[in-house]
Amino acid sequence: xxxxxxxxxxxxxxxxxxxxxxxxxxxxxxxxxxxxxxxxxxxxxxxxxxxxxxxxxxxxxxxxxxxxxxxxxxxxxxxxxxxxxxxxxxxxxxxxxxxxxxxxxxxxxxxxxxxxxxxxxxxxxxxxxxxxxxxxxxxxxxxxxxxxxxxxxxxxxxxxxxxxxxxxxxxxxxxxxxxxxxxxxxxxxxxxxxxxxxxxxxxxxxxxxxxxxxxxxxxxxxxxxxxxxxxxxxxxxxxxxxxxxxxxxxxxxxxxxxxxxxxxxxxxxxxxxxxxxxxxxxxxxxxxxxxxxxxxxxxxxxxxxxxxxxxxxxxxxxxxxxxxxxxxxxxxxxxxxxxxxxxxxxxxxxxxxxxxxxxxxxxxxxxxxxxxxxxxxxxxxxxxxxxxxxxxxxxxxxxxxxxxxxxxxxxxxxxxxxxxxxxxxxxxxxxxxxxxxxxxxxxxxxxxxxxxxxxxxxxxxxxxxxxxxxxxxxxxxxxxxxxxxxxxxxxxxxxxxxxxxxxxxxxxxxxxxxxxxxxxxxxxx
Numbered sequence: 290x291x292x293x294x295x296x297x298x299x300x301x302x303x304x305x306x307x308x309x310x311x312x313x314x315x316x317x318x319x320x321x322x323x324x325x326x327x328x329x330x331x332x333x334x335x336x337x338x339x340x341x342x343x344x345x346x347x348x349x350x351x352x353x354x355x356x357x358x359x360x361x362x363x364x365x366x367x368x369x370x371x372x373x374x375x376x377x378x379x380x381x382x383x384x385x386x387x388x389x390x391x392x393x394x395x396x397x398x399x400x401x402x403x404x405x406x407x408x409x410x411x412x413x414x415x416x417x418x419x420x421x422x423x424x425x426x427x428x429x430x431x432x433x434x435x436x437x438x439x440x441x442x443x444x445x446x447x448x449x450x451x452x453x454x455x456x457x458x459x460x461x462x463x464x465x466x467x468x469x470x471x472x473x474x475x476x477x478x479x480x481x482x483x484x485x486x487x488x489x490x491x492x493x494x495x496x497x498x499x500x501x502x503x504x505x506x507x508x509x510x511x512x513x514x515x516x517x518x519x520x521x522x523x524x525x526x527x528x529x530x531x532x533x534x535x536x537x538x539x540x541x542x543x544x545x546x547x548x549x550x551x552x553x554x555x556x557x558x559x560x561x562x563x564x565x566x567x568x569x570x571x572x573x574x575x576x577x578x579x580x581x582x583x584x585x586x587x588x589x590x591x592x593x594x595x596x597x598x599x600x601x602x603x604x605x606x607x608x609x610x611x612x613x614x615x616x617x618x619x620x621x622x623x624x625x626x627x628x629x630x631x632x633x634x635x636x637x638x639x640x641x642x643x644x645x646x647x648x649x650x651x652x653x654x655x656x657x658x659x660x661x662x663x664x665x666x667x668x669x670x671x672x673x674x675x676x677x678x679x680x681x682x683x684x685x686x687x688x689x690x691x692x693x694x695x696x697x698x699x700x701x702x703x704x705x706x707x708x709x710x711x712x713x714x715x716x717x718x719x720x721x722x723x724x725x726x727x728x729x730x731x732x733x734x735x736x737x738x739x740x741x742x743x744x745x746x747x748x749x750x751x752x753x754x755x756x757x758x759x760x761x762x763x764x765x766x767x768x769x770x771x772x773x774x775x776x777x778x779x780x781x782x783x784x785x786x787x788x789x790x791x792x793x794x795x796x797x798x799x800x801x802x803x804x805x806x807x808x809x810x811x812x813x814x
Contacts, residue, residue, distance in 0.1 A: 390772060391781055392771060393410035393770050393771075393772055393780050394408055395722065396730040396784030401736055403415055404737035405733055405735060406734050408732055410770055411769070411771070412768070412769055413769075415764055415767075416756075417486070418763060418765075419440065420441070421439060422434035422436075422438055422439070423435040423475065427480070435485065435487075439486060440461070440470075441469075445496075445499050445543075447460050448749055449505055449524045451476070455479035456477045456478040456484070457749055459747060460472060460489075461475070462497060462499060463496055464512070466513075470494050472489050473488050473489070474524055474526070481753075490530045494516065495511055496511055497510050497562070498510055498641075498744075500546050500547065502589075503549040503555065503589075504589035506521050508533065508545045509521075509522050509530075510536075512543060514539065517542050518532050518533075518542075520533065534595070534596055541562040542561055543560040543562045543642065543643075544642045546645040548648070548665065552582065554575075554578070557570070557573070559571065560642070562639050563639065564634055564638050564639065564656075566640050567629035568603035568640055569601070570602070570622055572598055574596065574597035577592050599624070601624055602632075603620060604621045605620050606618045606621070615672055619670070620670050637652075640655075641653045652687070653684035653687055655684060655711060658676045660672070660684055678786065679729075681712070682711055682719075684708050685711045686745075686746050690705075691749075704725070704777050707720060707732070708722070710743050711743075719732070720743050720746065728785045730784065732755075741760060741761040745757055745758030751775060753774075754768070755776055
């Protein structure tokens with residue numbers, strides 16, 4: 290036999306026996322050049338590496354309450370020095386090097402599975418159902434389930450990076466009445482598989498949504514009238530929950546967001562779901578904050594339970610003389626709660642979810658079918674209507690994907706603010722995205738009338754998993770992209786909701802134009 294000659298490969302085609310630094314996954318933390326420090330895939334939380342947050346002190350023996358360094362919760366300032374490891378875990382299921390193709394079409398709802406209608410390029414898995422034991426897919430033995438049943442009415446949620454091992458926690462509120470609510474936690478390993486489920490807060494009522502503190506605790510809000518309070522919960526289960534000073538005399542509290550650009554003067558924003566439900570801004574006791582910074586992580590647990598902070602209430606001032614035209618204007622803050630309630634009833638009734646990014650606070654008002662965005666630095670606001678053909682319900686929870694220092698970005702990446710939808714039985718609730726220009730796209734929606742009100746919106750640390758729940762019947766879904774990219778990565782073409790309405794309008798306009806042309810032709814004849 291004659292041997293076939295093999296063409297010589299160019300250097301770029303020849304596989305290397307050792308990967309080059311440029312081919313390594315982008316989300317592997319940078320390894321110190323100091324040979325005395327062994328490489329590690331875990332983030333380092335040595336105080337000396339974060340001088341802007343913590344003066345020198347002995348690390349606490351309670352690591353679960355360390356300040357969070359996840360940029361998405363305080364995105365305006367990078368607290369990680371250049372070249373330092375980041376808090377992101379290794380890829381959950383797929384390599385972080387980008388695939389050679391992008392196969393995700395937001396807004397093109399074609400995939401029907403598990404009672405959902407998903408955008409092309411998405412897939413779903415049910416990971417929890419109310420009244421059933423949670424399947425532990427991350428355990429070696431098959432058919433392993435949690436010891437307890439998954440809680441009822443899963444509502445607001447967040448994801449926390451695990452530090453004792455790679456993986457993360459999905460923290461979920463239970464909006465059950467009469468002291469039967471609380472907070473549950475689903476634990477995941479680094480591959481995104483479930484390893485455990487447990488309750489970390491019990492005997493509370495109607496735990497609606499909440500927010501993450503900068504020191505990795507979950508702030509859970511009770512929407513329970515005069516008895517409603519706001520609790521600080523350790524998602525790692527090492528400490529008992531505490532009632533905070535945020536709830537004051539009680540209320541229908543919804544959600545929390547934190548401006549942590551200045552760690553010595555943090556601001557906590559709280560929403561209140563009532564006709565005259567004010568938006569609160571709380572600045573904690575300065576002495577408690579300074580003590581926490583000086584003594585270590587342990588004392589951060591005391592900040593929200595120490596009295597003596599300053600509580601203020603939002604007052605918006607619309608532009609122009611027409612009070613119905615509340616599209617933009619200026620904002621101020623008052624210590625008079627009555628003034629805040631009067632302003633809320635006039636302009637932003639029944640506030641729900643709240644989120645912060647780059648010094649801009651966004652909150653949803655369900656009665657106005659709108660999202661307000663406050664520019665904290667400029668002292669201004671703008672209002673965006675969310676009502677489109679595809680987004681017919683009330684906007685509820687808001688969430689940005691988590692920001693990672695080592696995640697590559699390009700101009701093609703899509704950074705959307707995701708919004709859940711509160712609907713009763715007549716419609717199909719969904720998850721929608723709002724881009725920087727205010728255009729809205731529907732990512733997914735229910736395709737089964739038994740699925741009511743989308744809740745529990747959260748992203749895994751690498752943004753490759755989008756978690757969403759339905760208040761009833763109480764399912765939680767894990768949504769992923771088939772192309773393996775994160776949800777804030779590149780996408781194919783986007784079908785915006787407004788584009789769909791415009792196409793229909795154009796079609797009607799063309800029909801009218803043709804009729805006029807036909808009439809003109811008849812007259813000429």
